[in-house]
Structure formats: C-alpha cells, structure tokens
Amino acid sequence: MDLYELTMAQSYYRHRFKAQATFDLFVRHLPPNRSYLVFAGLEDVLRYLKNLKFSQEDLDYLERLGFGEDFLTYLGRLRFHGDVWAMPEGSVFFPGEPVIRVTGSLIEAQIIESFLLNAVNLSTMVASKASRIMIAAGGRGVYDFSLRRAQGIDAALKVARSAFISGFSGTSNVLASKLYGIPAVGTMAHSFVLSFSSEAESFRAFFETFPNKSILLVDTYSIQEGIKNAIRVAGEFRARGHMLQGIRLDSGNLAQQARMARRMLNESNFKEVKIFASGDLDEYKIEKLAASGAPIDDFGVGTRMGASADAPSLDVIYKLAEVTNEGGVFLPTMKFSRNKVTLPGRKQVFRCFDKRGFCKEDIIGLEHENPGEPLLKKVMHAGELVCGLRPLSEIKETAARNMSSLRKEYRLLRRGASYPVLLSKDLKKLVAGLARHLKKPGS
Amino acid sequence: MDLYELTMAQSYYRHRFKAQATFDLFVRHLPPNRSYLVFAGLEDVLRYLKNLKFSQEDLDYLERLGFGEDFLTYLGRLRFHGDVWAMPEGSVFFPGEPVIRVTGSLIEAQIIESFLLNAVNLSTMVASKASRIMIAAGGRGVYDFSLRRAQGIDAALKVARSAFISGFSGTSNVLASKLYGIPAVGTMAHSFVLSFSSEAESFRAFFETFPNKSILLVDTYSIQEGIKNAIRVAGEFRARGHMLQGIRLDSGNLAQQARMARRMLNESNFKEVKIFASGDLDEYKIEKLAASGAPIDDFGVGTRMGASADAPSLDVIYKLAEVTNEGGVFLPTMKFSRNKVTLPGRKQVFRCFDKRGFCKEDIIGLEHENPGEPLLKKVMHAGELVCGLRPLSEIKETAARNMSSLRKEYRLLRRGASYPVLLSKDLKKLVAGLARHLKKPGS
Numbered sequence: 001m002d003l004y005e006l007t008m009a010q011s012y013y014r015h016r017f018k019a020q021a022t023f024d025l026f027v028r029h030l031p032p033n034r035s036y037l038v039f040a041g042l043e044d045v046l047r048y049l050k051n052l053k054f055s056q057e058d059l060d061y062l063e064r065l066g067f068g069e070d071f072l073t074y075l076g077r078l079r080f081h082g083d084v085w086a087m088p089e090g091s092v093f094f095p096g097e098p099v100i101r102v103t104g105s106l107i108e109a110q111i112i113e114s115f116l117l118n119a120v121n122l123s124t125m126v127a128s129k130a131s132r133i134m135i136a137a138g139g140r141g142v143y144d145f146s147l148r149r150a151q152g153i154d155a156a157l158k159v160a161r162s163a164f165i166s167g168f169s170g171t172s173n174v175l176a177s178k179l180y181g182i183p184a185v186g187t188m189a190h191s192f193v194l195s196f197s198s199e200a201e202s203f204r205a206f207f208e209t210f211p212n213k214s215i216l217l218v219d220t221y222s223i224q225e226g227i228k229n230a231i232r233v234a235g236e237f238r239a240r241g242h243m244l245q246g247i248r249l250d251s252g253n254l255a256q257q258a259r260m261a262r263r264m265l266n267e268s269n270f271k272e273v274k275i276f277a278s279g280d281l282d283e284y285k286i287e288k289l290a291a292s293g294a295p296i297d298d299f300g301v302g303t304r305m306g307a308s309a310d311a312p313s314l315d316v317i318y319k320l321a322e323v324t325n326e327g328g329v330f331l332p333t334m335k336f337s338r339n340k341v342t343l344p345g346r347k348q349v350f351r352c353f354d355k356r357g358f359c360k361e362d363i364i365g366l367e368h369e370n371p372g373e374p375l376l377k378k379v380m381h382a383g384e385l386v387c388g389l390r391p392l393s394e395i396k397e398t399a400a401r402n403m404s405s406l407r408k409e410y411r412l413l414r415r416g417a418s419y420p421v422l423l424s425k426d427l428k429k430l431v432a433g434l435a436r437h438l439k440k441p442g443s
Numbered sequence: 444m445d446l447y448e449l450t451m452a453q454s455y456y457r458h459r460f461k462a463q464a465t466f467d468l469f470v471r472h473l474p475p476n477r478s479y480l481v482f483a484g485l486e487d488v489l490r491y492l493k494n495l496k497f498s499q500e501d502l503d504y505l506e507r508l509g510f511g512e513d514f515l516t517y518l519g520r521l522r523f524h525g526d527v528w529a530m531p532e533g534s535v536f537f538p539g540e541p542v543i544r545v546t547g548s549l550i551e552a553q554i555i556e557s558f559l560l561n562a563v564n565l566s567t568m569v570a571s572k573a574s575r576i577m578i579a580a581g582g583r584g585v586y587d588f589s590l591r592r593a594q595g596i597d598a599a600l601k602v603a604r605s606a607f608i609s610g611f612s613g614t615s616n617v618l619a620s621k622l623y624g625i626p627a628v629g630t631m632a633h634s635f636v637l638s639f640s641s642e643a644e645s646f647r648a649f650f651e652t653f654p655n656k657s658i659l660l661v662d663t664y665s666i667q668e669g670i671k672n673a674i675r676v677a678g679e680f681r682a683r684g685h686m687l688q689g690i691r692l693d694s695g696n697l698a699q700q701a702r703m704a705r706r707m708l709n710e711s712n713f714k715e716v717k718i719f720a721s722g723d724l725d726e727y728k729i730e731k732l733a734a735s736g737a738p739i740d741d742f743g744v745g746t747r748m749g750a751s752a753d754a755p756s757l758d759v760i761y762k763l764a765e766v767t768n769e770g771g772v773f774l775p776t777m778k779f780s781r782n783k784v785t786l787p788g789r790k791q792v793f794r795c796f797d798k799r800g801f802c803k804e805d806i807i808g809l810e811h812e813n814p815g816e817p818l819l820k821k822v823m824h825a826g827e828l829v830c831g832l833r834p835l836s837e838i839k840e841t842a843a844r845n846m847s848s849l850r851k852e853y854r855l856l857r858r859g860a861s862y863p864v865l866l867s868k869d870l871k872k873l874v875a876g877l878a879r880h881l882k883k884p885g886s
Contacts, residue, residue: 001736002615003629011652016638023634066656106638113632117591118599125594147445148560149756152599156561172445178504186446188454189556191466194776195459195549209454213509216573220778237527303756312755313592313746320634333637335663386674 005111006062010071012107019106020321020330025116027124031311035416036406038131038399039091039099040162041123042379043389048115049080049380080108084380087349089390090127090398091375092406094421097349097364099124101376106323113318121316122155123162129283129308130166131403133301135411136287141298143185144171146306147277159306164392165399172300180392185300187215187248187276190393199226203233211242215276218261220249227261231268231275246274246297254279255294262295265418276300282309283413321345334434341424345430349375358407365424448554450866453514455550462549463773464766465789468559470499470567474754478859479849481574481842482534482542483605484566485822486832491558492523492823523551527823530792532833533570533608533841534818535849540792540807542567546821549766556761564759566605572726572751573609574846576744580728580852581733584741586628587614588721589749602749607835608842615743623835628743630691630719636663642826646676654685658719660706661690669705674711689717689740697722698737704737719743725752726856766787766863777877786866788873792818801850808867 012019027037054062055073063072082104093099100116102109133142144163150156158174170183177184188206196202199221207214216233218226227247234244247265249257254277265273277289278300286299303309319342322332333345343364350363350372363371378386409417423431455462470480492673497505497518506515521588525547529681536542545552562649576585587606603619613626620627620802631649639645642664650657659676661669670690677687690708692700697720708716721743729742746752747809762785765775786807794813806814852860866874 001617002588003617003620004615004631005629006617007629007649007653008631008635011635011649012638014652015648020720021634021638025756058621065617065620110632110634114590114595118596121592122594145445147557149564149759150561151565151594151750151755152597152601153558153561154595158595172447174446174449174505174508177446177508178501184446184508186448186450188447188451189553190778191464191553192451192454194763194778195455195462195464195766197768205455205458206450209457210450238635252639291845307594307750307755309755312594312750312752316592320637323638325640335633335637356710 001111002114003065005113006067009075009107009111010067012110013071013074016106018220018328019324020104020328021080021106021109022101022103022321022330022341023109023113023318024115024321024347025100025102025120025316025318026098027093027095028315028317030095031314033414033416034128034132034311034421035410035412036092036094036128037124038166038402039087039093039120039124040127040395041120041158042086042089042100043098044119044123044158045116046084046088046379046385048119049082049084049112049383050385051079052080052112054078076160078108080112081105081382081383082334082380083110083378083382086379087375088377088395088398090358090395090402092402093349094362094419096343096421097241097362098347098376101321101347103346111372117316121314123158125311125314125317126159126162126305127166129305129311130163130168131399132283132413133286133305134167136283136413137299138290139213139252140290140296141169142167143298143300144168144173144305145300145302147189149172149303150306156306161392163305165395167400169298177235182392186407188217190217190220193217193220198207200229200233203229204236207233207237207242207244211237213245215246215248216244217250219250219252223249223252223257224260227264231264231270234270234273235268244270244273248276248278248300250277250279250297255289255292256298256317258294260409275300278302279294280304287413295299321347332430332434334431343427343431344434347427351375353405357405359405361420361422363422363424364427366426366430369424369426371424386416444554445557446508448556452518452550452554453510455553456514456517459549461771462767463547463771464549464552465544465546465764465773466552466556466761467764467786467790468543468545468563468759468761469541470536470538471713471758471760473538474568474757476753476857476859477571477575478853478855478862479535479537479571480567480757481845482530482536482563483532483570483608484563484601484646485529485532485543487562487601488529488559488829489527489544489567489822489832491562492525492527492555492826493828495521495555497521517756521551521828523555524548524826525551525823526821526825528819529822530818531820531841533838535802535845536792536818537805537862539786539864540805541819544764544790548787551635560759560761564757566601567759567839568751568754568757569602569605569748570609570842572748572754573606573611574842575726575856576729576748577610578858579733580742583733583739584612584739585610586743587611587616587748588743588745590616592746593749599749604835606748608838610839615815618886625835630658631660633660633663636660636876642669642673643676646672650676650680650685650687654680656688657690658689658717659687661694662693662695666692666695666700667703670707674713677713677716678711678840680720681723687713687716689719691719691721691743693722694718697739698732698735701737701739709872717741721745723747730856732855764790774838775873775877777874782809786870786874787877788870790870793867794818796848800848802848802862804863804865806865806867807870809873812867812869828866847860
C-alpha cells in the first residue's frame, strides 16, 4: 500500500476511530478511442480483502518508519470486515459508474485503496483492450503472446486472464495456463530454426517431436522458401500419417504473405493447414488485415495488447462518498474541486434495455431507487465472501453477453458513440443540496 | 515461460541434446523521443537463474499438456548452469548493444528467454523514463507515487526500484521501501480532508498525529482557502514548537498555485515550508513547470512514469548468436529476414571516451577485440554468481556516473542526437562472410 494510507489510518485511529465510510471505485474518463470498458480484476480484490493482515515483520518495519505503538498494536489485529458491492467481472461499464463500492470502518475502507486501484486498473484496461481486438478479429481466433513485454510477471498473468475473459482462445504463458485453466499455445522461435543445419532440418526435428500439433515458423530466411520447406516436410510426414497444424508468419506484409502461403498450401493439397499471424498486432492492424480479406486463421497478439499500448493506464479512482459524523450518522460527501467533482451517497448503477435487449442507457442513482436493472451485487458481507469466486468460464460468458447487448455504435474502434449515463432524480437532488450547503473550508 | 520455450526444449532434448549456444539480449530500436536507455532488471534475472527449477506440480501440469516422460524427467533435474555476461545495472546503453549475453546448453539458454525479456523490458523502460524525469526536474526532488496505476503489484515494486536507480528520492510504496530500502514518503488523500467536519479540523488531526512531518493537501475545496487553513493550523502548532513540513498541490494550474502558495507562506513567515506538486506529471510537464520558474520544491510522479505512458514497452529481444554444430564447434549464426537482422558471434560492447571523460562512441565487437572499455562483465559462471548482488545504492551511483558522462545533446527530452554505435572491423568481416555464405534455406 501507499504510505499515506497508513499515515491517514494512524490519524483516523486517534481522531475518528469509530467512523464508518463508503468509498466508490470508478473510472473518471474513457481512454482515447474507447466507448466502453470491460470490468476485470475483482477476483484479485476479493482475495486481497479476504487475506489482508500485517505480519510481525511488517509491523516492525512500520515501527522503524515512526508509527506509534498504539496504532501498530491495532494494525496487528486488523482484518477487513467491510461490505463490498461490485459489478460482476466481465461487465461492460462506463465512466463515472462505481464498479466497486466499499462500506466499512473508515480505516479499513481507506487502507485498501492502493491495491484496489492497482488491480482494477491493470485487468480492466487489458480486458477492454482485448475486447476491441476481438471485435477487429471478427470471429478469427486470437491468442495472448504478451508475456515477454507485459509489465512484469504479475501483469503477464493478469493479461492472460483478462484477455481470455474478453474472448481470447488461449495464451502462450504456461503459468497463466496452469493457474487459470486457460488453453496453452506455442510454436517455435527463429532461434530454433537457426539452431539446425538447415530450415528443413529444424522443421523435421520439430515435427517429429510434435507429429500432430506442429506450427512451423516460416520467415527466418526467405518466406517463400520457408513455406516450400514447410510443405516439403509436411509432405514427408503426411506419408507417415501425420498432419501439419499450421504455419506462422511473424514479420513483413502479413496480408500478402498469407495470400501466397494459402495459395502454395492449397496447391499442395494442404487446405486444412492453418495460417497464424503475429508481429506487433493490435486492433487497428488486425482490422486492416481482416478488411483486406487476408486468409489468416488465427492471430497471436503480444506487446500492444499486453501493455495496452495506446492507453497504458485508466483514470481509475477511489473516492469517499459518505462518512459518519460524531453521532454515527452517515452523511453524504463530495469533492468540489474543478473538473474533479465526485458523487455523494450510497449509490447503485442501473441499466435500462430496449425491447430487443440492447443497452439503452445507464442511470447512476441512490441505493433505494429502482429505474432499471441494478448492476452492483453484494459480493462481501462483513469481510466474508457472499458466494464463492466465479469460475473463469462464467466470467467469459458474462463478457460475451455484455458485449452482445452493446449496439454497434458503441463497439466502433474509433469515434464510437457516447453511451448515455444519467443521474437519477434523487441523486441530482442530493448533489444540488450539498452544493448549496457546501461545507465551509474554514474552521 | 512461454509454451514454445518448452516445445523447442523437448525437440532440442531429442535432437540436439548436446548443443551449446550463446544468446544476446538487446533492444532493437529506441522508443520515440529517447536518445539513450538505462539498463535495469539484472538482479531479477540473476535471482531467477539461480533459482530456476520445475516442481513436481509443474511437471504434472506439463504432462497433462502432452510433454513426453523422457523430457519431463530431464526437466525435473534441470538447473541453470550457464555463463552470463551483463552490463552493470544503471549503465547507459544504446540500440543493438547486447546488455546480457548468455552461453550455456541450448536448452537452458533458450527456456529462460521469456523471463529475461519480461524483467529487462519493465525495469529498463522505467529506469529510462525516470532518468528523463530527473533531467526535467533539474535538481528538485522527485518521488514515485505510481503504485495505484502501475501494471500490477510486481510492476509497482520494480517501478519504485528502477526510478530510485535513476535518481528518484523515494517512493510511496511501503512494500518497495521495505524490500529495497528506499525512503518511504506519503501525505494525505482528499478523502482524509472530507472525513472531518472541516478542512482545518482535518489538518489539525493530521498535524497532531505527525507533528514534525506533516504535508497538508490543500486543494480539496478552494486552494486559496486551503493554503490559509494550512497556515492557520501551522501557526497554532508553531506556537507549540512544531513545524509544518510542506503543502501539496494536486490539480489545476500548478505553477500559478505554487506562486500564490509561496507568497502566502512567506508572508506568514513560513519560508521553510516546502511546496510539493503532483497530478499527472511527466518529464514534459515538469520541464515546463521548471522553465516557468514555479517555486515547487519536490514533485510526486505517478501514472505516466509508472507505466512509461509514452513508451509502454521496449523493443527488447533475445537472439541466437552462435550454436555448436554436431562436432561441438561453435558456429556464429544470424537472422537475415528484412529489418530484423541480428549480429553473429560472441560479442562485447566497447565504450570510447573523449579527453574530458564524455562518451564518444560505442563499438560492438567480438570478445577478443579491444577498441575501448568493455561494458559486459561476467556475472555468472556455470550457474553461480561471480560476485554477490550489488547494493541498490551502488547501482544508483552507476546510473548517476553514466548519466554525467553523457553529453547534453544525448540528454535532450526531444530530438536528441543519435549516439554513434559502430561495428568493429572483425565483426563486420564476420557478418560479411556469413552473408556471402548464407545458409541455403533448402534441405
């Protein structure tokens, strides 16, 4: 956590120990070219809250930083006992809408801030990026190849999971595959081809090792010769009853190469051999390749998806919405500084659908209202999970269902429409009332 | 690791078991606006190599993925026994220059690829970004506030470490502070101010908790009123012998606000109270603030540094440079595909200095040559560390020394000069020879 969570906590401990509060986690603005976001990262958040505690070693370190003994004794016993409401992972959501709402002791609800923001920022950013790539791929398979350029090992794991939620078919990341049950995929590197006395020899060696699932990388030397070698070796193995699974193109003009490869493969009666393409791909390049009609069956996507290159962070924030006064009564609160206004009170997000099942508009309202389908569900009660963690397959279905309820104008990769998010009558009234009685900043 | 490391390894195990190889890790191209990079991430790499092994659980999982029993038995016993040469962390380097060179069994040297790339990509990218921010700050203090928007928890730790290497003074990340011995810093959030009945009350509570190291956030309501409240409360505490450390500005026109704050503080005889600024800062904004003469003492930098927003990945690659033939003789090798040419042989990077100690040019050569100061040092011999891991303070000094040896034209934030990196005579000869005798891709 950030040090300021703990400095604030020590001050709360001494001055506002009994205070209860509600915080909202939401995204303030959409990144460029986005019209929607896909919520992910909740599982990490729930695991964190479930396991939050300070070890003796942690407390010793904090003592060295100058924290007081009274506060550290309290911290040593601290567990998270709050209530958490959240949208299900895989939900489509929009700026301003709380995706997680935490109510609990002011200290407990405050010190979890940094972790919650970190977890939701990464997974939501990547799930949203991956969802755009799936739109561009238009039904072709897409695989996560981002481990080497993801920002750290933790990121690589979360990227594989988030991309899978948004529709990817698998990952090259073996640990992610093992931890999350995502199909593992892999081919070969250029170094493999270079390690043998000839390209054909390297193909033979690989084919022999994986007779029924070889994907051969054909662009180490000349692509045309590479495809010829792949066809020759595949022919040798076909005679022994084994079929080449595919070839991979990793550089240059992928559309042109794919056309040549398809033609050459078909002429040699290898119609079922698939063509994989990779190499600095993102939704913009894939959209172009798809539009050109290039006969590419599957895409491998790495760097640009893994670090969400065109939007490497989200404007995700965690803001106080209400806090109890000295008498223990919850008072709604908000921040008025310019361009950074927050919404007060214990809120719910409601979604309204049209007759055909498409999302029409969302309404941010207060908990007691009911203008549409409420999106925030209670996931933690007094620090305990209300239900278990959801299987990844179910989260993937949520994402697919959410995306299919989104009209086309919101699924454009550029200059998409702005989805209407309104404030409910009661919330507007509350905001107006607070603005009128704006707490004087004086003493 | 990526699955393909293991598919290749199984094929090597069966076909090229005795092969030895050398791989180079380097960055192909500089990101936009960069003229140099700062190497970081080596410590992670060395820890990984030292501890590399497959658990029974890992092997069971790989068996389910279809790997052969012979290969898995071998994997269960596998440890890394290779030699590693590397530039010291904190070194300034340029595209094409190997920063890590690995020689060992082909299998061992191959399967570590994904981790090495991931580790060097993240830490080097951030150390380079942070170094630019230090240039912009021109002697003012800079602190890492990026935990909440870094891409995962692992990234947040590495960001704090890399930024510290490049000259940052501290981090808000308590775990990074504990693990790496980096000074921890922290102030308060807007929610703290909102949690009390008035801004002044919140300042009093915080001040009372930290009487000698309070930094008050003054922009929750009106900035002018916030500064007035800070001065009033600081006056109350000064009467009791305690001094306010600083105030923090977090939004709006920071230069204007800093001027107003400085004037108001000075008028109230608070000349020693520091002004901290934060809020979406990066080297470009800090350069502007510094140029405007804004009286800001220290900067807090988060999102844009933490995810290296304008260059969220490096073009870092790991390429085969030589491999033994069937007779056990090392043969230099290279990849010729268009725009992706690699350099063959066991290489060294040499740096040449001018009389005043500035870097003049670098020469990539073969190990036996000697045209300048060799930058790659042996850090691992047969899988064992040659020396221990270097203390972070020493790495920070390396970075400072390297940066001070870099002429101003290479330290510009935009349109910097292109530093000369040449190939040695012998390396050129080797490349020409290999190009002439380019291995035929045919069988």
